[in-house]
Amino acid sequence: MEALDVSGDILQTVxxxxxxxxxAGLGLRGLAGTLAPFANPGSPTPAELRRRAxxxxxxxxxxxxxxxxxxxxxxxxxxxxxxxxxxxxxxxGAHSTHRVLVQVPxxxxxxxxxxxxxxxxxxxxxxGAIALAGGWGLPKGCAVAYTDKGAGAGYFDTADGTGVxxxxxxxxxxxxxxxxxxxxxxxxxxxGVKHAHSGDHPEADWGRQVLQAARFGLAMLDRAFPxxxxxxxxxxxxxxxxxxxxxxxxxxxxxxxxxGLLDAVVALEPNVHVPGQGRPFFDYGTEAGLWMPAxxxxxRFDDLPFARAGVVQPPxxxxxxxxxxxxxxMSGLLPSRLADEALDRLVERGWREESFAAAASSTALDLxxxxxxxxxxxxxxxxxxxxxxxxxxRAPPGLPGAADIRAAWWSDGAGLPPGPGIVLDGGTxxxxxxxxxxxxxxxxxxxxxxxxxxxxxxxxxxxxxxxPREDLPICVVHGAADGLIPAAFASDPYVRWLRAAGRAPVYxxxxxxxxxxxxxxxxxxxxRFVPLLPYGYAALDRVxxxxxxxxxxxxDAAVRDARPRGPGPLTPGALALPPA
Numbered sequence: 001m002e003a004l005d006v007s008g009d010i011l012q013t014v015x016x017x018x019x020x021x022x023x024a025g026l027g028l029r030g031l032a033g034t035l036a037p038f039a040n041p042g043s044p045t046p047a048e049l050r051r052r053a054x055x056x057x058x059x060x061x062x063x064x065x066x067x068x069x070x071x072x073x074x075x076x077x078x079x080x081x082x083x084x085x086x087x088x089x090x091x092x093g094a095h096s097t098h099r100v101l102v103q104v105p106x107x108x109x110x111x112x113x114x115x116x117x118x119x120x121x122x123x124x125x126x127x128g129a130i131a132l133a134g135g136w137g138l139p140k141g142c143a144v145a146y147t148d149k150g151a152g153a154g155y156f157d158t159a160d161g162t163g164v165x166x167x168x169x170x171x172x173x174x175x176x177x178x179x180x181x182x183x184x185x186x187x188x189x190x191x192g193v194k195h196a197h198s199g200d201h202p203e204a205d206w207g208r209q210v211l212q213a214a215r216f217g218l219a220m221l222d223r224a225f226p227x228x229x230x231x232x233x234x235x236x237x238x239x240x241x242x243x244x245x246x247x248x249x250x251x252x253x254x255x256x257x258x259x260g261l262l263d264a265v266v267a268l269e270p271n272v273h274v275p276g277q278g279r280p281f282f283d284y285g286t287e288a289g290l291w292m293p294a295x296x297x298x299x300r301f302d303d304l305p306f307a308r309a310g311v312v313q314p315p316x317x318x319x320x321x322x323x324x325x326x327x328x329x330m331s332g333l334l335p336s337r338l339a340d341e342a343l344d345r346l347v348e349r350g351w352r353e354e355s356f357a358a359a360a361s362s363t364a365l366d367l368x369x370x371x372x373x374x375x376x377x378x379x380x381x382x383x384x385x386x387x388x389x390x391x392x393x394r395a396p397p398g399l400p401g402a403a404d405i406r407a408a409w410w411s412d413g414a415g416l417p418p419g420p421g422i423v424l425d426g427g428t429x430x431x432x433x434x435x436x437x438x439x440x441x442x443x444x445x446x447x448x449x450x451x452x453x454x455x456x457x458x459x460x461x462x463x464x465x466x467x468p469r470e471d472l473p474i475c476v477v478h479g480a481a482d483g484l485i486p487a488a489f490a491s492d493p494y495v496r497w498l499r500a501a502g503r504a505p506v507y508x509x510x511x512x513x514x515x516x517x518x519x520x521x522x523x524x525x526x527x528r529f530v531p532l533l534p535y536g537y538a539a540l541d542r543v544x545x546x547x548x549x550x551x552x553x554x555x556d557a558a559v560r561d562a563r564p565r566g567p568g569p570l571t572p573g574a575l576a577l578p579p580a
Contacts, residue, residue: 004215007088007097008177011166012223013050016081021103022130022138023058024051028077031055032064035412041404044411049168052411057127060414061243062135063531065521069570074534074577080138081106085220086126086166088177089147089212091205096180096198098150099126100213102220103134107141110228112548113236114142115221117214117262119206119249121242123151123195123374123415129246132268132533136241136540145217149209149249150202153413154179155422156192157406158384159395163192164410179410182384189385190394191422195415196374197384203375204462206245207252214238214253214261233261237547241540243268243532244485244515247476248465251494254474255466264473264543268536269515270494271485275464278493279350281485282375282460286443287349288359289368294321294342296360297335304357305525306364316433323433327440350488357528358483358514367484369435372442373424374416379459380452388452389441391426393417465494467501473546473553474498475506475539479513479532508559510535520565527567530574535559538577545580554578 018025026036036052038044044052064070071077082105088097116137120128126148127134137144154164156178163178165171173181180194195202202209217238221231240250240262247270254265273280297317301307321338324330332338351359362368377387385392395402405421418424427438445456468474478491487509495507513532520526545551561576 004212004219005090005092006216007090009166010085010087013084015084016106019047019051020079021082021084021105022080022134023077024054025079026051026055027079028064028071031058031077038408041401042407044169044407046167046169049411052408053125053168054127054130056412057124058131060124060518061121061128061131062533063517063520063526065526067526067565067569068520068531073570073572073575074537075135076139077135078139082108082138083224085223087216088166088179089216091208091212094150094200094205096150096194096200098202098209099148099152099154099179100216101126101146102217103138103144104220104224105138105141105143108143108224109141110225113221113231114140115145115214115217115236115238116142117145117210117217117238117240117250119147119149119210119213119242119246120151121244121246123245124148125152125154125410125413125415129242132243132536133241136537143217143221145213147209147213149206149245150198150200151195151415152179153410153415154194155409155413156180156182156185156384157395158185158187158189158192162406168410170407170410185384190392190425191417192384193374193393193415193417196377196387197382198378199381199383201378201381201459201462203378204459206249207254207256210240210249210253211256211261214240233259237263239264239266239540239543239547241266241268241536242270243536245271248272251465251474254468254472257469257472260469262472263547264475265468266475266477266536266539266543268477268532269479269482269485270476270490272465272490272494273460273463274493274497275461277497279489280460280463282372282379282456283446284349284486284489285368285372286439286446287346288363289372290439290443291324291342291346292359292363292368293317294324294330295339295346296363297321298339298343299336300343301356301360304360305522305528306361309364319433320436323431323436352486352488354481355483355486355488358481360483361516361519361525362484369439369442370416370418370424373427373438376442376445376456379456387426388445389427389438391424391438393422394425395421396423467498468503470503473543474503475508475543475553477508477510477532477535477539479515480509480511481514481529484515506539506553507556508535508539510559511562512564513562526565528564530562530565531570534575534577541580
């Protein structure tokens, strides 16, 4: 059993009238609009920070664009009044806390007790899964328990010694307990990020953090409804759900749940590592960061979104191919042959054609490097000021409005800089391919010899998922076109592994769905794909019907007829969702 260890106070807040649980009073139209303003940008209130954190989390996960169908074809954002309880919790042996939060709607059904437990996607803050877990659970009268799983945007700035307090405001070290406070960091160390600099290995504890959040949820239901206490796993239905890293976290929780706390698990596009099968993210992520730019010089990428426009511009693709040839990693002579050689290498390593369109966007936005850097630091348990390979997060000197930007980090940040007011420094040179040295060094941590490489591989091994109990319903939903966490490396081997052990998971491998629903509002992107979120809601509906009403679980092939949205608005026919 993962004991509930809460550090410091539990903050209770009430959210009614024009400030509800699901959208902080913004509603669907407000969530989709420009970021909610602060009356005093340099010193926003806790309520303003919360509202914007919820809005940023929705916008980062869901397609709220006018063609995307949210609110008309699927999903809704009704006003859900209720209470929130939040605290810093600690896993045994960890240096830093993780944030936990429970939303208890006023319509909570005490006769049919339901708790949804979730973990943030990516490295996002505490509201990072609200579009999935909150969007499905709160309107149904379920309480929702969240964990940031040891990540989040509680950045610490060594320039002024400030971090983020429990209410989201920036405070100086010593004035309040902070979400992340490094021990005696160098004054010039830059910006501290909990995921990268805590000295912990939070990914190894994802499952334990989810289970601890579930126990916090039960304890807060006791507090909210003392006359109906105790709330326990025996009298409360507990469903775990998450997407991306959050999906991996709930599958880890399924394997760690020796006490039978969970009644069902629904994982979307999970970053899950099966021992001896598939590939862990650091392996294929550093591979993609090195080789995908060279492959994108191929004419096969000419009409793909972002492939010819992005943070990194197309001339870099041919330069990367030439650089790899200069390093003896390729043998072609003509630029087109080098590009095809790089592409062939990726295919030989298990990459599938269906993933390349979305993988191109991850490459053009430099996501492989942005994600791999903090993971390397976390795996090597590096402190602030000592990231591997000379990397660091820094505030640009002389940045106009720096105080206002810093005040919004907690609400606006995705947990993995760069972002407003923070740059990723290091790992570069002055060549035509300036990021290549860092990319090669990151790849060497996986492929090469040395103490750091051995320590990193050992840390990755600690993230392996364990087999869940035999009677636990598990539903996995993954986009077949996912280019960040390809199904071939994650969900496919996980599901095969379960079935080989006699388990019977439900697997929806959704055609034409990729990793980032939020990208579907970009031109020439949404018309190629369908959103994944409606399949998550549908899977939760069917799993709930199974555990609460005894209905049969859905079939694997139920979503095989999904098709691209096309240039017009999303229609129910494009989703081809199975009947409820």
